[in-house]
Amino acid sequence: MHIKPVHNASCHCGAVELKLTMPNGLEDPRRCSCSMCRKRGAIAASVLLDNLEVVKGEENLTLYQFNTMTAKHYFCKTCGIYTHHQRRSNPHQFAINVACLEGINAYELEPVKIFDGIHHPSDK
Numbered sequence: 001m002h003i004k005p006v007h008n009a010s011c012h013c014g015a016v017e018l019k020l021t022m023p024n025g026l027e028d029p030r031r032c033s034c035s036m037c038r039k040r041g042a043i044a045a046s047v048l049l050d051n052l053e054v055v056k057g058e059e060n061l062t063l064y065q066f067n068t069m070t071a072k073h074y075f076c077k078t079c080g081i082y083t084h085h086q087r088r089s090n091p092h093q094f095a096i097n098v099a100c101l102e103g104i105n106a107y108e109l110e111p112v113k114i115f116d117g118i119h120h121p122s123d124k
């Protein structure tokens with residue numbers, strides 16, 4: 001799997017495009033066991049806030065929040081694909097949907113570790 005230092009990502013319909021600066025490749029790829037992620041099923045990886053730029057379709061992103069309303073989960077309002085979220089456990093980071101990365105087959109990452117989101121560190 002080849003992650004470029006600046007890698008593009010997009011939703012399914014192409015309305016939303018992201019530019020991700022990932023000097024260290026895929027950081028901390030994981031699934032999460034929180035009530036939302038266990039339904040979403042996506043593999044997430046971390047990028048610093050400044051390293052994610054929405055280059056197209058900002059107006060096409062919809063925000064979803066729940067529980068403590070801290071994390072900000074974004075998805076494309078046309079095709080419904082989750083692209084990224086601002087994390088609750090580290091608000092200085094976004095998590096991105098690895099499957100949205102251009103030319104990357106997220107299935108190659110399996111098995112992926114599980115983050116214990118249902119017992120969230122911020123709840124302790």
Ligand SMILES: [Zn+2]
Nearest residue numbers: 011013076079
């Ligand atoms: Zn879309």
